[in-house]
Amino acid sequence: MRFPSRRLAGLGTAAALLALLPAAAAARAIEAQYDRLLLTLCDALVATQITDPASADCGALVCPSTNPQVHPLHSRAAEAVYPFAIAWRRTHDPRYRDAAVKLARWLIGKQQPRGAWGEAWPNFDGWAGTTADQLISLAGAYPFLRNELTPADQTAWEGAIRRAAAYIVQAFPVGNINYHPTGAVALLLAAEAVRDPVPAWLAKADALVALTFRAVNADGLLTGEGQGVDLGYNLAQSIGFLALYGILKSDESIQERAAALLRTHASFVYPNGAVDNSWGTRSYKWTYESGTKTAPGVYFTFALLADRDPDFGAAEQSCLDYLTTHALHDGLVTTGPHADQHASLTPPCLYSTFARAQSIAMALTYAPGRAARGPAVRQKNWHRFFPSVGVTVLRTDHLMATVSAYGAIDRYGRGQVSRGGSITNLWLEGFGATGFAQSSSVSVYRREEDIHMPDESALQPLTPRAECTIDGVYYTTLFEAEGRMSVTEEPGAVVVTTEGRLRSSTGAAAGVTYRLTHRFFGDHVTKEWTFVSPHPQVIRLVEPFVRDPDLVVAQTAPQRVRLGFGGDKAWAFAVERAPTGNTLTCNEDATPYWSPFPGVNGRPVIVTLTTTPGQPTTVETSFGPDPVSRKP
Template sequence: MSLRSKLKTLYQLCDTLCKLQIIDEQDENFGAIQCIACNTIHTRAGEAVYPLAVAYKHSGEKKYLVAAIRLGDWLVSEQKEEGFWYETPEKWTGTTTFQLLSLSAAYLILKDKLSTKSYKLWRQAIARAADWLMSVMSETFANINYSATTSASLALSYKVLKRPEYLVKARELAHLVVKKINEEGFIVGEGAIENNRRTGIDLGYNLDMSLGTLALYSLITKDDLVKRKVLKALKTHLFFVYPDGSIDDSWGSRSYKWTTYGSKTAHGCQMAFDLLADEDPRFATASHLNLVYLRKMIRGGLVGYGPHSWIHDPSFTPCIYPTFTRAENLAFAIEYGITPEKKSPIPSQKKNWFKYFSSINVVLVRTDEYMATVTAYSYNYGYKDRRYITSPTGGCISNLWWKNYGLMQTSSQTVYEPHEIMHMPVEKNLLPLTPRIDYFKNGEYYTNLYETSGKLSLHSSEEATISVSCRGNLKSRNFEDSGINYTLIYDFYDRKLVKRIKLKCEQYKLKGIKVIEPIVKDPSTRFIKRNKYTVLIEKNNETWVFQLLSGRGEVTLGVGEEKYWCPFPSIECFPICIDSIESTEIAYAITHSSAFF
């Protein structure tokens, strides 16, 4: 991707932020950026000072310079005496590291343009924030992306103030984080604390926050060990960039804020991929594909929460978080990144392969026409913290992309709950977008999505790319056993996906079981029931066939359709259900029509 292309998107986002800036000098928040959606002032929006500075540097347009200085002055005025900023309207202070990152980087560009007063105040604010972070940042203070970011924010603070203690702490934190990169290349630490160690893996935060800031730290300090570790991790994360540029964090420990282009409040993957693009030409390809995908989520200069933000609600106005964070990400990619002369295909652009990641119990499959994620990730700290129990698991297909269709199946929280109320809208009575097996007994809900001990197996096949199976038990949210054992089997062919289910239970329990297969529904998508076994799915002048192949049951359409929406990943689905099940084994398939008729 050319520099011009990245700048075009940066200018678009910055122009919107400029329009939202308070320019009345009599206003107590003069210089701040308003969030119309939240009807508040977010101090984290002060991070836009850096993308505005970069926009000025490359365009020479004074409006960006004026906006950046006004915003930086306001941000400095909001700092508490101890050195931190509250993440308003709440009281979380850990996000100070993101504001320091941006303020320090902006200072290095704007220092010759600042008034004598601002020059002094910005430097004092940088020192106070850096000193405070030095005193508090650790693995137990916050999720691991905060330690990663602080390694970079302190390295930038060193460039401003030349205090060697900042480099010492930056190195300590960077090395702490890279030690938590497991053998497969995933950073562990986006979940709860167990035995004084941060647990949980979330690909969205790894890629959108931790790896980008670690890359920045490694370039500033010339820390080759950290750089090598980040390169290894990025090569792993490349597998989860889908052919359309979307990022698959469907299974992660913090997937409750997954947007398909990344995570709502995180920076973005361009920072990670572009800073090290000279090391692997595939990184530039991934960065380009994701930015093209991200652009589809922008309306009126604001970044939405996913593909259907405005389809679901044409009057939707998003919070400004994804707009200023993605702008910040692009600014770092522009200033510190590399644009290689050539790009190479990423894994998802190649066909007919599969890869199993044992540390997360996830399988990726790429056939000739589609790509899928099967997850049995067993991070189940939900016994103590409910946030981490609702990520899809149990051997479900949590993401399915099909050529000429786009995302065909996806996933969401099993029970939608706004764990971060500032960032997650309140919604009621939503049903999960995840394909699943449901069972109801005496008002209690059981599903494979609560099976946190699913056993994944891979089986070779002469005709299929691979067969993947998962054995488990339908469980309640409190992990109570339903007495129903299941085996989910997926046969991945070039143009056909076969799903088989084997159940082991008393015969009378079958009547309480339903198989739910939500299909991503765009405005142009049509669902036509051909008979009680077959459904035609039409989109983009092409047809896919959903068909019950064996077993006794009946296909029904659209039951509870209005509930198949979720703010994250901001997608609407249409439910296809197999109910009236009378046999312990059923099989059904999704087939591209030319392979069916």
Template structure:
């Protein structure tokens, strides 16, 4: 009897141990998606006009600009899914109201304008959400409503069938339309839409390079576009292609997306943030993703069965996203939105991320999913993506992205919104374990190419670390160098070296006579930067600027003429000048070191160098180290 009881106790103990281990390794992603989806649906519902006498009855009103964005009606699907999950009729009613309002806004040709602008490419997003919502609430629609929804879907699908190509739109719209037309073909029982979707999908994947980065987001050359943007790919294009492949069984497209995803996974940082610091549309980078792109959960849900790391990437990014939800329920533009912005965010991030979570919820197939560590959680590696000239470094405490991505918008030149992304071999993202971003990046010069999406931010200075000078010819910096050379490798058991070389240039990509090399030496506890300048045609005063992300409570103390201590609470850092012939200054124009995207502020540390008499070369070395 005693032996039996002991054996039974051991069995129970082992079962409990196994259960706890299993619990630690698994998560109910459906539950995680639903939790945040419902919260976003609630705040979207709060923004809906519910008075039947109101001409905008059913629309969602934006706090930022008061506009009734037609794209906000993509919330029709998050509302419908929230109804499916909870059974609460308030979500059903919200879905019907917003769907009916959206249909009333449809143009005669079947499109929707992206109010307050004239662009109609977002018709693909709106009609896809309308179809996905219809699947869940059709039984609750009146006979008249069913007919109007069907007609609107048919007209919108017809419009996309006629106009959507890479010549018409950036590649993310083309990729999304692959899903939209495939779904329309099934919804309307018309094979021509599926055939068109296949044509578009195959043309889209033809624009993918060997590393899996998709070209087609930038400016137009002759008829179509080039330029890769990791953020729009992860949050729009790849899921568009993947969902199309799921609907049609297209193995060629499916395998191409799976190949691309292996590279893109490396840009989910250990804390779950999504690193689009270097992409050509990084002017909308928020650190959790993009302000107007959908989100990465739908993509990872599509392929979660392929690799347990995808479930972890999805969860970690979702957890990071939650940290960017404001007390009013809206999703912010970045971690310090309330500190740097005087007004609430546009409704865009909230409804785009909600639709992404709704799709992720439906595509998730497992009740409990086994997870695995992200590649970026491992330490002691360096990875180069040579097709885009990007290098990543990960040590015990640091993770960095160094960008020399050389895309050029030749036709638009300095007028192009894509040519103010960080480049020139800068560290566009520097993250520290148990701290977060030590430095980040923003556009080199802020503008408002899309007034709806870009808030006013007069006088802001770039958050990106840089070399610069200004003289009678203008402003020159390594950030405008799109032809620099990069080499990288491991130099010790725990040390990695990255070297870049180029010319300081202006916004027109013209050099003024100062060359540079930057050598980065990463170890577990320090980053040493060695900059060599060559004055071959000019001898200006050079500034090297390191904007340190200034989280609330961070204290900067100048110890001496060569040293600054940075006390960030749980982490402490030391900035130390290691060479001669430089003047260390701190805090100059600090009030202007903030950005709407990503919503961060920084405190500038500045080194000023004057040319040394009798020499055309100059070296400057400094170190950023972890002291706690």
């Protein structure tokens, strides 16, 4: 067993080239890009495989990560059986075939008598809903590998497929809604893989898909992740498997309903190809690449539906470019652009790598030739308000932003979901390595899913916010789960306003109300805060900015801070209006301003003010390009 070395040559951004190519050539180019990326990911995974036949775990993939567990053998890593099989099919390289056969043999040996696979290591017990993922891998790969297997292996594969299908029929629906369409596809593939499938498999599959579509809300968002909406899982798993189910059944209605869901959810794909799950119920695992760590990935979702809307093809290409340019470390997929600066995430866990390999393999298997993907122009100057979740996403000429007042805290709590009307993602054209100027994270870092989240020291949220401390109790706008959002337009601006109260982690109100009004212009944003408190109250406005390695922050005036990257172009954060005695600083220790999800470091800029008792106290700030063209 060895860990992977860097293999990234030839995976550069293709978007500029694609814009110049005819549609058919563009379709061939993206398929070639998928091929290169599939081999990169598979090579990294093969490099971790135990190949010693004397080992009891021969065939398993050894996770390079040491946090939170030291080199675990993830049962779900056997999802790589399918991408290995597709890599072999496309290259005829026996390394991939052999890796798939060995990995499947190991996985089958870990199957429970009831047909399930447990996700927890080292006993392979615990959560078993992911049996659907392993079944997809085995059943999907079997038709390609059947003739390469010994009779004993064929019997073992078919027995494992039948047992897993029986388990899904018995146990599903289970868990969050992503398991519904995943289980349905697993059963359909199982029925195609073996002789004389059980009729109950197909009946259960149809029922799971019907149950999924019943969970679409009035805004066209799929509900059911953590008792709410999670953009990441919806986009990177549920919608993709609905599309695949429709394709496998040649059901035009299901495919079109999946496309309708994708049109709504694709609003949160940013210009740089990142997926904004800053506000979702399970955003504690948010990654810019694909929106969540452990779902298959957005690539098959867009690829399978690219023939239905040119915007899907454009988003697919952007997301693929983001992965290849910003999310790979030695061939493994990372949680974010700054993850490799932290020992807690270096080297990365295998989960995102084998999951993305599966998504890309499915795109190559089911999408090629379905459509000639022509370049599409991503639209500007639009906004969408989703009242059901209290979230607004918008695009102007040179920026894109998400503002969230989502209050779905029943499952995971206000420390994991609520954002109180804050900007949770802000992209500015030309800012830093990816364009992200501000981002967000959970307000209280907690390992909600132990095996997927590293141990960390005390962390500060990356989300912009107002905060105060009263009698030793911390209150912030981030804990407001009942904020009231409205969206209007003014000349040249989209205006997003949220009203609420500063609250503690338990939901107790501080007695301080706030109204936060964002105005988004072509290339800058202003914030107007108005507070009302019965007593003089010291309040801090914390504005963390994405801290790329070459970011230079300097205070150029008492009420002005410049942010630049060593060239002539820079941006400025300024206090435009505030009560007498306020202060602006940018020298607070930035070390705690980090989160493994979305894998970003922050640099805080802080405004401190004191309210006037019983009277509205207003502060206005601005952030955008600095008109002074000199280095900070």
